[in-house]
Amino acid sequence: MIRDPAAQAKRLAAAARLVEDILIPAEAQMDAEDRMPVPARDAIRAMGLFGISLPEAYGGLGLTMEEEAELMLVLGRAAPGYRAVYALNSGGAAQILLRAGTEAQKAHWLPGLARGDRIACFCLSEPDAGSDAASLTTTARRDGDGWRIDGHKRWATNAPESGMLMVMARTGGEGARGISAFVIDPATPGVRIQPVQAKMGMRGAQVADIVFEECRVPADALIGAEGEGLKLALAGLDKVRLHLAALSAGLMARLIDEGRRHALARRQFGKPIAEQPAIGALFADSSAEALATRCMALELSRARDVGTLRPADAAAAKLFATEALGRVADRMLQVHGGEGYMQGSAVERLYRDARVLRILDGTSEIQRMVVARSVIGEGL
Ligand SMILES: Cc1cc2nc3c(=O)[nH]c(=O)nc-3n(C[C@H](O)[C@H](O)[C@H](O)COP(=O)(O)OP(=O)(O)OC[C@H]3O[C@@H](n4cnc5c(N)ncnc54)[C@H](O)[C@@H]3O)c2cc1C
Known part of the structure; x- marks a missing residue:
């Protein structure tokens, strides 16, 4: 469903130029340094790609899935490390906010993601919970008006430069139904970003573990209802x-x-x-x-x-x-x-x-x- 074919054609042509003129030439540097070069980041930001499919109301491009797919056919020609930085801002974390967040939660987090001022980080995996995500053991316990988070998240993409963490934590009960979603500012006391060993590829999008120790967050850190977290993530x-x-x-x-x-x-x-x-x-x-x-x-x-x-x-x-x-x-x-x-x-x-x-x-x-x-x- 291409909403505006002329605008989409212009966007695809601009994306092709971005890939050939800026992204591909900087790939080797990004691989060597495991960091996206600044000119590439600036150009990506200028094209609005951090908000590739976030709604226009929050400053995103508001693309349909078909428009996004067409764009990725072009942008996918560049090393996937780029995309792992910008596209995650419209990915799992933002989708949970869009699906279940209150208007205040969306208004607080989404515009910064769309602009690329904040980088989103999705925290589901743990040392003992990979494919079997429903077995995760990070806990969120009620603590006064808010919550206290404790646990260890594994290999969270963009963690070292993150500005927003979407964390899946157990609020009660076993299995998928005991898991809730929390949005957390990484600057909160009790959040420790822990470097991990270098990875084989997709360099530029840095990965780290995140340890939560007595991390206290307000009541409105919870997104959606208690026990809905994994369902929202899978959706x-x-x-x-x-x-x-x-x-x-x-x-x-x-x-x-x-x-x-x-x-x-x-x-x-x-x-x-x-x-x-x-x-x-x-x-x-x-x-x-x-x-x-x-x-x-x-x-x-x-x-x-x-x-x-x-x-x-x-x-x-x-x-x-x-x-x-x-x-x-x-x-x-x-x-x-x-x-x-x-x-x-x-x-x-x-x-x-x-x-x-x-x-x-x-x-x-x-x-x-x-x-x-x-x-x-x-x-x-
Ligand atoms: C570079 C990188 C970035 C990542 N970024 C993130 C991130 O941003 N956020 C996040 O939450 N996680 C992230 N992850 C973690 C990623 O989601 C997990 O690695 C993935 O889900 C697999 O889990 P695992 O590595 O623990 O493998 P395991 O689950 O231990 O699986 C090991 C092997 O067993 C197989 N296996 C497991 N269960 C079954 C089954 N029931 N039937 C058949 N085969 C099975 C798997 O397919 C695999 O081949 C990242 C990982 C990497 C490598």
Whole structure:
């Protein structure tokens, strides 16, 4: 549902220029420093990408899912470390606020996220609660008028530079129904951001653990009703999964371009390696998977806009897209031969970046579980 085709066309053209002129040239620096270079951040902010799908009423771009997916097909060509900083401001944390926050809570937090003045951080995982998020043990206990939070959150993206934490904590009872959502300012006493070991890829979006010790927060830190937290978090997953599918298609297109450039330039046996049928097959398979991912992301995004998306289809799209991305990254590294294995080549960096997308926001095994349950439960 492209609301204003002319405005969207302009936006896509501007995004393409941003990617080619600013983001791709700064990728190697971002990977080396694990920090988004300032000019890239400024350009991203100027385009309004921190509020990519936040409502216009809070200063966001207010994009539909289809418009967002189209944009991610373009922006996905740049290293995913960029997107992990700006897009999380419209991601899981903001979606919980939009779904269940009071007007005062939304007005307090969302404009800063849309402008990129605050960076959102979604705190669900724990050392002993990864895929099995419902087993988390961070607690929120009533404390006077407010709450006291204690616990340990693991690998929270953007934690070191966060300006807002969306924390899932147990307010009572076992399992999913005992979990509530709290929005917390990271400057609150009792919040400790704890560095973790360097990660393999997606550098630029820093990850840290967060320890809460006797962290006291006011009553209005609770978002929605007690016991609704995990349900709210899961409700935002469709959007995240479609976003990642579109991102994967964009990254596949980039990898194919990197491979194509190398295959045309590199000569062996007296001609470009691109002329070898075995190399051509790597491109044919990769381009078919990129096309399928692109079509899937756009079609399901339209379905979400009109309210007909089945959650299992979003899981299937994330599964297919990120697994296909892994195959494409592997093939394009193969096209580069030894050069692709050397640190400093774009394909080596993107190969590392791509790998985490099969783990984040639900591993491939968890997506398969969702799809299998849906298929066996509902039939095809
Ligand atoms: C770079 C990075 C950034 C992250 N950012 C965030 C963040 O911002 N916020 C946040 O809350 N978390 C974040 N995470 C954590 C991420 O969500 C988890 O890593 C993910 O949910 C998987 O949990 P786990 O790593 O504990 O793996 P585990 O759950 O221990 O799984 C290990 C393996 O077992 C498989 N497995 C587990 N259960 C089943 C099952 N029932 N059936 C079949 N296979 C199963 C998994 O698929 C996986 O292959 C981040 C992780 C990384 C690496």
